[in-house]
Amino acid sequence: MPANNNDAHGGTGPAASAALDGNSPAESAAPVLRTEGLRVTYASQGSPVHAVRGIDLAVAPGELVGLVGESGCGKSTIAMAALGLLRPDVATVSGSVIVAGRQIVGASGKELRAIRWNRVSLVPQSAMNALSPVLTIGEQIVDAVRAHERMPKRQALDLTVDALERVGLTSSHARAYPHELSGGMRQRAVIAMATVLRPELLIMDEPTTALDVVTQQLVLDQVSELSRELGFAVVLITHDLPMLLEWAHRIIVMYAGSVVETGTPHDISREPYHPYTDMLLRSFPPLSGERRELAVIPGQPWDLRRVADQCLFADRCEHVTDPCRRGTPRLTTHAGRSVACFLRDPPPPAARAADTEVTQGRKSK
Numbered sequence: 001m002p003a004n005n006n007d008a009h010g011g012t013g014p015a016a017s018a019a020l021d022g023n024s025p026a027e028s029a030a031p032v033l034r035t036e037g038l039r040v041t042y043a044s045q046g047s048p049v050h051a052v053r054g055i056d057l058a059v060a061p062g063e064l065v066g067l068v069g070e071s072g073c074g075k076s077t078i079a080m081a082a083l084g085l086l087r088p089d090v091a092t093v094s095g096s097v098i099v100a101g102r103q104i105v106g107a108s109g110k111e112l113r114a115i116r117w118n119r120v121s122l123v124p125q126s127a128m129n130a131l132s133p134v135l136t137i138g139e140q141i142v143d144a145v146r147a148h149e150r151m152p153k154r155q156a157l158d159l160t161v162d163a164l165e166r167v168g169l170t171s172s173h174a175r176a177y178p179h180e181l182s183g184g185m186r187q188r189a190v191i192a193m194a195t196v197l198r199p200e201l202l203i204m205d206e207p208t209t210a211l212d213v214v215t216q217q218l219v220l221d222q223v224s225e226l227s228r229e230l231g232f233a234v235v236l237i238t239h240d241l242p243m244l245l246e247w248a249h250r251i252i253v254m255y256a257g258s259v260v261e262t263g264t265p266h267d268i269s270r271e272p273y274h275p276y277t278d279m280l281l282r283s284f285p286p287l288s289g290e291r292r293e294l295a296v297i298p299g300q301p302w303d304l305r306r307v308a309d310q311c312l313f314a315d316r317c318e319h320v321t322d323p324c325r326r327g328t329p330r331l332t333t334h335a336g337r338s339v340a341c342f343l344r345d346p347p348p349p350a351a352r353a354a355d356t357e358v359t360q361g362r363k364s365k
């Protein structure tokens with residue numbers, strides 16, 4: 001799953017056309033999600049918030065992709081852009097988002113309704129706490145099915161029970177109200193709801209944050225199993241990098257609306273290429289081996305109202321050098337791994353000047 005940032009450079013870089021690599025399934029199949037030059041700018045009062053800054057990424061059928069980064073880096077915004085949920089009065093979306101072969105940017109309400117749930121489903125942040133308390137789990141899933149597919153109630157109920165059984169629940173859970181289920185069961189019910197119409201892509205936004213670690217693991221195992229059984233790809237959004245190291249085929253690390261690194265869990269845990277990924281890894285206690293002091297990432301996140309005129313991580317980076325203050329590194333691919341950092345990909349002197357001009361040119365717009 002290649003990914004690329006175009007914030008300071010406009011067009012698509014080498015990573016955009018890189019082949020899907022590594023351990024993910026269905027490497028050569030057309031991606032179920034592809035974004036190209038995706039930008040999302042919120043029309044915040046005062047100055048616009050550049051929440052997603054030109055991202056190219058692709059997710060292969062059946063692939064388990066983890067999207068990780070600190071709070072406010074644009075993870076949920078990407079999820080909402082993939083489902084066409086950003087209203088034009090709230091945000092400007094540009095670039096391209098293709099889900100299962102359909103363009104989402106600029107699609108009509110009718111086109112989006114045909115894609116959502118059937119092709120792509122979203123389990124939004126805090127979804128398990130957003131279930132209606134006055135309807136049973138079964139009624140809520142049946143309603144969701146019939147809102148997207150014309151079918152008799154009986155058939156929708158059969159599909160509902162089937163979806164619940166796939167996540168380890170039963171028809172008696174269909175008759176229960178949300179408060180009668182544990183957090184883990186509610187989360188599974190939400191996953192059953194999101195997968196009942198067999199989408200090709202499931203996006204889960206922080207699905208396990210409110211669960212204890214054992215239940216977290218059970219829910220994630222269930223999702224992987226379901227993905228293998230039904231063949232859908234998953235994009236799992238989280239702050240929890242160690243959790244992704246255990247679960248994902250591939251990890252995308254985001255910082256301030258950009259992708260800074262992508263790689264397999266093996267590559268990323270063995271040798272993180274980007275200083276932010278490295279600090280993120282060191283900020284969690286190790287699962288095994290000796291205890292070590294946990295890293296704290298100093299300073300403040302990049303102000304998303306600022307246009308990029310330098311590496312967005314430079315002010316917090318332990319390895320910052322002069323070029324980092326003069327231009328924005330682009331995501332480049334090295335032997336199947338992508339990273340946006342001048343430590344790995346130093347700009348030639350001429351390119352540094354060009355980068356500065358590009359970023360300054362944008363700034364003056």
Ligand SMILES: Nc1ncnc2c1ncn2[C@@H]1O[C@H](COP(=O)(O)OP(=O)(O)OP(=O)(O)O)[C@@H](O)[C@H]1O
Pocket residue numbers: 042043044049051069070071072073074075076077078090125304
């Ligand atoms: N409707 C909005 N208007 C203005 N700014 C917004 C709006 N929604 C989100 N933002 C800003 O866009 C940025 C990205 O938000 P987003 O919710 O995508 O982050 P996130 O990575 O999902 O964070 P978290 O991990 O806390 O859920 C944040 O700075 C946020 O404040």
Ligand SMILES: [Mg+2]
Pocket residue numbers: 075076077125205
């Ligand atoms: Mg979020």
